[in-house]
Amino acid sequence: MKKTRLCNLLGIQYPIIQGGMLWxxxxxxxxxxxxxxxxxxxxPYAGMDKSGDPLKNLKLQIDRIxxxxxxxxxxxxxxxxxxxxxxxxxxxxxxxxxxITAAGNPANYTPLLKLExxxxxxxxxxxxxxxxxxxxxxxxxxxEGVEAAGHIGFDELPLFSLIPQAADAVSIPVVAAGGIVDxxxxxxxxxxxxxxxxxxxxxxxxxxxxxxxxxxDAIVKAEDTGTVVTSRKLLPTRNLKTAxxxxxxxxxNKNASxxxxxxxxxxxxxxxxxxxxxxxxxxxxxxxxxxxIKEVVPVSGVIEKIVKGYKxxxxxx
Ligand SMILES: Cc1cc2nc3c(=O)[nH]c(=O)nc-3n(C[C@H](O)[C@H](O)[C@H](O)COP(=O)(O)O)c2cc1C
Numbered sequence: 001m002k003k004t005r006l007c008n009l010l011g012i013q014y015p016i017i018q019g020g021m022l023w024x025x026x027x028x029x030x031x032x033x034x035x036x037x038x039x040x041x042x043x044p045y046a047g048m049d050k051s052g053d054p055l056k057n058l059k060l061q062i063d064r065i066x067x068x069x070x071x072x073x074x075x076x077x078x079x080x081x082x083x084x085x086x087x088x089x090x091x092x093x094x095x096x097x098x099x100i101t102a103a104g105n106p107a108n109y110t111p112l113l114k115l116e117x118x119x120x121x122x123x124x125x126x127x128x129x130x131x132x133x134x135x136x137x138x139x140x141x142x143x144e145g146v147e148a149a150g151h152i153g154f155d156e157l158p159l160f161s162l163i164p165q166a167a168d169a170v171s172i173p174v175v176a177a178g179g180i181v182d183x184x185x186x187x188x189x190x191x192x193x194x195x196x197x198x199x200x201x202x203x204x205x206x207x208x209x210x211x212x213x214x215x216x217d218a219i220v221k222a223e224d225t226g227t228v229v230t231s232r233k234l235l236p237t238r239n240l241k242t243a244x245x246x247x248x249x250x251x252x253n254k255n256a257s258x259x260x261x262x263x264x265x266x267x268x269x270x271x272x273x274x275x276x277x278x279x280x281x282x283x284x285x286x287x288x289x290x291x292x293i294k295e296v297v298p299v300s301g302v303i304e305k306i307v308k309g310y311k312x313x314x315x316x317x
Contacts, residue, residue, distance in 0.1 A: 001310050004195035005173045009119060009139055010098060011072045013037030014307060015196030016186070017142070018203045019177060020076020020100055021046065021150075021285075023271045024211050025203075027061045031068035032208040032299040040065070040073045041100060044087050047210065050271050058087055062094045072097060074121075079104020092116050103151065106136040121175065125153025130166040130174070140173040141166065142198050147179025149200045149285040152229065152236050160192065167193030179289040183309030187317070201287040207298045212277030215284055216296050218242070224291040230283075231265070234258050240286040242279050 006015045016038035018030065026047030030040030042065060048057035058075070065073050075096050077087050080103040088109055091099055099113055102123035113120050114137055122133040123142045133141045143166045145159025146152050159178045167174045176189035177198035189197050204211045205219045218240055228241045230248045239245040251264055269282030 001307055004190075006140060006175060006196035009173065010039055010074075012039050014303065015175075016303065016306065017041060017074075017100075017175060017196060017198040019198045019200040020078070020102070021200055021204070022078070023274055024209055025076065026210055027064035027068060029203065029206070029208045029210070029299070030061075030073050031065050032206075033203065033303070034065075034069045034071040034073045036300055036303040037071070038303050039098070040069075040071075042073065042075045044075070044077065044081070045271075050268050050275075054081075054083060055086055055090060058090050059094065062090075062096060074098030074100055074119075076100045076102065078102045079108065085109075088113070091118070100142065101138075106133045106138055110136045110138055123177070124166070126155045126157060126162070127165050127169050129153070131169050134170040134172050138172065140175055140195075141170065142175040142177050143194075144198075145176075145178035146229070147238075147288040148177055149204075149227075149238050149287040152178075152238055154236060156229070156236065159189070163189060163192035163194050179287045181287070181289045181292045183306045183313050185289065186306055187310055187313040191317075200285070201290055202293060202302055203299070204286075205293050205296045206302060207296060211274055214277030214279050215274055218279060218284065219286060219290055219293050220295060222286065222290040222293075224288075226290050227286050227288050231261060234261055237283060238285065238287065240279070240284045240290070242273075242284055244273065244280050244282060244284075248283075 004015045014037045018033040020041045020043045022043050022045050025043035030042050033040035042061050044054040044058040098119045100121045106122040120138045121140045122138045124130040125144050130141050143162050146156040173195040175196040176194035180197045181202040205216045231237045272278045273282035273284050
């Protein structure tokens with residue numbers, strides 16, 4: 001694959017990022033991704049007990065990934081986490097070179113992070129947010145479309161519309177996220193003006209991910225209509241269409257209060273579902289291209305298929 005500005009910025013061979021996944025993106029997964037020449041990302045809750053301490057855990061996962069690979073890696077910090085400031089302090093003290101911030105205002109920490117020499121990428125879901133991120137001096141922006149797993153923007157913009165409009169609006173590299181699982185998605189994103197991609201769901205259904213077997217099996221089984229957007233009034237979220245997601249939609253359709261919905265979703269329920277396999281007990285995030293994922297494979301298989309297949313896709317065009 002052709003090297004893009006993103007590759008030079010991050011010191012990676014392939015412009016592919018494994019997205020942050022709060023409870024799932026631990027050192028083993030991120031190291032497996034980084035070792036291929038793509039970029040692995042750690043998440044602060046991944047690899048710890050449900051009642052664990054994310055501050056201790058992040059330190060441990062950073063030490064662990066440094067033992068597992070000498071390739072570049074990054075850390076994802078959703079800025080709406082209560083301890084985001086302390087987590088960022090850990091990233092600085094541990095000399096992490098790359099951070100992906102999301103779900104918050106990039107003005108808050110970008111100046112400090114840049115001063116420390118850290119490369120900053122920020123997740124945006126509209127052109128307005130993309131322009132704002134650039135004005136805060138982030139190094140690259142990740143535009144996330146409505147197709148993405150997990151929390152999506154309120155504007156619900158499809159990635160095909162978002163990428164070229166965002167790429168026209170800024171001069172920093174734009175990375176595309178949402179519904180990309182194979183070489184065709186990567187080529188399409190690049191054709192629209194992206195200089196890299198970020199994938200989440202594809203990296204759940206891999207051998208190295210700590211997601212429960214039930215979660216992985218549900219991804220493999222799901223078809224094109226297998227996901228649904230819930231919590232539209234609170235925090236729009238793309239989930240697998242499980243019994244839990246259907247109950248959540250019912251509540252929303254009955255105009256339940258934000259507190260009721262929050263209580264139903266429950267803070268510690270998503271790890272019950274994602275890690276312990278109780279899929280009817282909590283949210284299980286998935287992107288809308290889930291129907292393309294047919295088997296659980298090693299991380300290396302995902303990257304090799306994209307790198308080889310990308311040439312063929314471009315050749316055919
Ligand atoms: C299980 C799971 C957890 C996620 N958690 C986070 C998170 O903590 N922070 C974040 O910025 N994005 C999170 N995401 C979004 C991914 O980083 C990525 O942008 C998204 O999955 C891309 O869409 P795709 O799944 O269709 O590839 C999560 C995605 C999944 C599947």
